[in-house]
Amino acid sequence: MNIIVCIKQVPDTTNVRIDPETNTLVRSGVQSIINPFDAYAIEEAVRLKEKFGGLVTIVTMGPPQAEEALREAISLGADEAVLVSDRAFAGSDTWATSYTLSRAIQKIGKFDMIICGKQAIDGDTAQVGPGIAAFLDIPQITFVKKIEEIIIGSTSAPEHHGTSVGYIKAERMTEEGYDIIESPLPCLITVVKEINEPRLPSLKGKMRAKKAEIKKLEAKDLDADPDLLGLKGSPTKVVKIFTPPPRKGGQILEGEVKDISGKLVDLLKGEICL
Amino acid sequence: MSIKVINEKCGGCKLCIKSCPFGAIEVVNKKAVIDLNKCTLCGACIESCKFDAIVLTKLSPTDIQFPNKFGQYKDVWVLCEQKKGVVQSVAYELLGKGRELADTLGVELCGVLLGEGMKEEAQKVIHRGVNKVYLVDSPALKHYQDEPYSKVLIQLIKEYKPEIVLCGATSIGRSLIARVAISVHAGLTADCTGLDIDKKEKLLLQTRPAFGGNIMATIICPNHRPQMSTVRHKVMKEAVENKHHKGKIIEKSYDSQVYSSRTRLLDVVEEIEETVNLTEANVIVSGGRGMQSPENFKLIEDLAKALGGAVGASRAAVDSGWKTYSHQVGQTGKTVCPKIYIACGISGQIQHLVGMQSSEIIVAINKDPHAPIFSVATYGIIGDLFEILPELTRRFKEVLKR
Numbered sequence: 001m002n003i004i005v006c007i008k009q010v011p012d013t014t015n016v017r018i019d020p021e022t023n024t025l026v027r028s029g030v031q032s033i034i035n036p037f038d039a040y041a042i043e044e045a046v047r048l049k050e051k052f053g054g055l056v057t058i059v060t061m062g063p064p065q066a067e068e069a070l071r072e073a074i075s076l077g078a079d080e081a082v083l084v085s086d087r088a089f090a091g092s093d094t095w096a097t098s099y100t101l102s103r104a105i106q107k108i109g110k111f112d113m114i115i116c117g118k119q120a121i122d123g124d125t126a127q128v129g130p131g132i133a134a135f136l137d138i139p140q141i142t143f144v145k146k147i148e149e150i151i152i153g154s155t156s157a158p159e160h161h162g163t164s165v166g167y168i169k170a171e172r173m174t175e176e177g178y179d180i181i182e183s184p185l186p187c188l189i190t191v192v193k194e195i196n197e198p199r200l201p202s203l204k205g206k207m208r209a210k211k212a213e214i215k216k217l218e219a220k221d222l223d224a225d226p227d228l229l230g231l232k233g234s235p236t237k238v239v240k241i242f243t244p245p246p247r248k249g250g251q252i253l254e255g256e257v258k259d260i261s262g263k264l265v266d267l268l269k270g271e272i273c274l
Numbered sequence: 275m276s277i278k279v280i281n282e283k284c285g286g287c288k289l290c291i292k293s294c295p296f297g298a299i300e301v302v303n304k305k306a307v308i309d310l311n312k313c314t315l316c317g318a319c320i321e322s323c324k325f326d327a328i329v330l331t332k333l334s335p336t337d338i339q340f341p342n343k344f345g346q347y348k349d350v351w352v353l354c355e356q357k358k359g360v361v362q363s364v365a366y367e368l369l370g371k372g373r374e375l376a377d378t379l380g381v382e383l384c385g386v387l388l389g390e391g392m393k394e395e396a397q398k399v400i401h402r403g404v405n406k407v408y409l410v411d412s413p414a415l416k417h418y419q420d421e422p423y424s425k426v427l428i429q430l431i432k433e434y435k436p437e438i439v440l441c442g443a444t445s446i447g448r449s450l451i452a453r454v455a456i457s458v459h460a461g462l463t464a465d466c467t468g469l470d471i472d473k474k475e476k477l478l479l480q481t482r483p484a485f486g487g488n489i490m491a492t493i494i495c496p497n498h499r500p501q502m503s504t505v506r507h508k509v510m511k512e513a514v515e516n517k518h519h520k521g522k523i524i525e526k527s528y529d530s531q532v533y534s535s536r537t538r539l540l541d542v543v544e545e546i547e548e549t550v551n552l553t554e555a556n557v558i559v560s561g562g563r564g565m566q567s568p569e570n571f572k573l574i575e576d577l578a579k580a581l582g583g584a585v586g587a588s589r590a591a592v593d594s595g596w597k598t599y600s601h602q603v604g605q606t607g608k609t610v611c612p613k614i615y616i617a618c619g620i621s622g623q624i625q626h627l628v629g630m631q632s633s634e635i636i637v638a639i640n641k642d643p644h645a646p647i648f649s650v651a652t653y654g655i656i657g658d659l660f661e662i663l664p665e666l667t668r669r670f671k672e673v674l675k676r
Contacts, residue, residue, distance in 0.1 A: 063311035235461030
């Protein structure tokens with residue numbers, strides 16, 4: 001079973017502080033990490049590989065330094081890694097990113113499944129997973145919290161050469177609970193935190209990551225229309241970025257438990273009755 | 275578009291470094307240097323520069339095709355999400371905002387409703403002030419499924435050419451709309467918290483938080499139609515119901531190919547665990563590490579029940595197994611903005627704050643007076659939550675007669 005995992009390198013906001021004066025993120029010294037949701041995607045892919053065999057290929061689109069994220073993914077059990085990087089991709093919105101990644105995936109070759117994190121923690125759009133599925137015209141299951149079953153059979157039909165035929169049954173998280181959805185392979189899933197607990201890199205994995213060859217794809221390597229790449233290919237444009245007014249701390253209620261509780265009830269009851 | 279630093283003007287003051295949300299600027303030999311691999315051309319540094327030393331070449335006139343090219347695109351559409359045959363409240367919120375946008379543009383407001391047996395619901399949508407409802411009624415659309423829903427919506431957009439399409443940033447909306455935007459080559463902005471019209475260019479101005487709400491970005495879509503946005507729940511005000519309002523229902527149906535789906539929905543499971551739906555709750559009572567044990571969450575549940583609210587939890591509480599993941603508020607959980615958010619025994623790490631800091635009123639109960647949660651709290655109580663929570667529950671029950 002061949003699986004492609006799309007990941008993104010993001011700033012590690014768990015170590016980020018807010019500058020109390022400017023109310024902006026203090027970014028100096030902030031490390032880059034693999035987007036946390038993508039770590040679950042990598043883990044799930046590696047687990048499936050361990051069960052069914054095959055290869056896990058990691059793809060990322062980003063600046064040259066995103067190579068670190070790819071090496072980390074290899075240390076976590078992935079087999080191959082592809083860096084999609086070119087100045088021509090700069091300024092891509094989710095449309096252009098989905099397009100570029102789908103073209104890169106076509107270049108990588110046959111796959112049974114694509115796994116993405118549900119969203120990246122810097123942009124929070126959750127659009128690129130479904131976007132890639134749309135460009136590749138494959139079915140999708142978003143917000144997967146559990147894979148219930150995968151059935152794989154092989155076929156000798158020439159159009160399936162190199163891939164398996166099969167089905168996946170998965171639980172898709174909703175506001176009220178979950179849907180159980182079945183999809184033929186190949187398909188794309190996006191995963192949430194609940195799906196697994198990612199392992200730590202093994203020593204062997206770290207050694208392998210050091211030596212691993214990272215394949216690089218530039219714009220000219222892709223079967224892509226240059227007008228649809230980067231800023232030029234992005235329908236949306238950012239016109240303004242601003243810092244929202246800081247939320248100020250308010251009143252501290254003091255006194256005995258009885259008094260404080262009474263005060264708070266008085267302050268809130270009008271809001272609740274509405 | 276391009277950006278550059280005019281070295282003669284640059285004073286090396288480093289203000290631009292602070293302003294850059296992407297960490298793309300360094301000062302080398304007292305001159306600012308922009309790392310184009312990191313820069314997204316957002317322009318935040320330009321406003322910060324006191325020497326006018328950074329120049330961003332904006333979109334050239336040839337980059338923007340003037341809206342009259344899009345003359346055939348008109349009207350504001352709201353996708354009215356339904357579950358079990360009931361239109362969800364987020365749709366009514368979008369219709370409230372959609373009416374404003376449509377009036378500013380001088381166009382019609384239309385609802386789009388997909389489902390089975392939805393005639394009555396379509397009438398309810400009309401009562402919220404729309405001019406038209408596009409209704410596609412089929413057993414294949416009874417429950418949400420990615421492919422039939424996206425194919426139907428693509429057909430409708432291609433036929434009727436709306437200039438704006440709004441949709442809730444729900445699990446359904448977020449799965450559906452990205453597929454649609456790709457296929458119709460539209461610009462799509464996720465999770466908007468503000469929508470407005472640039473009256474001169476007749477463009478939709480979409481404002482959304484990024485980096486967990488620490489910066490806000492305003493986004494336009496000048497060269498593609500429709501302009502599409504998903505909008506967070508509880509941000510816009512619901513359209514007022516008026517039973518005398520009249521509108522047209524336009525029924526459409528498609529051949530089976532459009533309704534077909536490669537995926538199959540086998541079951542819809544509702545987890546009947548208290549009132550989990552955090553994103554719709556007006557009041558949320560949340561517990562963190564300070565709750566000390568899963569049993570103590572009973573205190574949170576009691577207060578939530580007394581207030582008719584939902585139960586939330588910090589990542590620490592979820593990782594300890596005290597509450598399930600569906601309760602988690604924060605960066606790797608849910609983003610919520612209820613009217614009242616009561617944080618109990620939650621210190622207020624940034625990952626938690628980004629998930630709840632847009633709540634209208636925040637109450638923090640914590641025994642550590644230095645807990646960061648107090649810096650965002652409307653009302654702070656420094657004290658022992660095991661004493662305070664039962665007292666609050668008792669008093670609210672009394673006042674609210676629950």
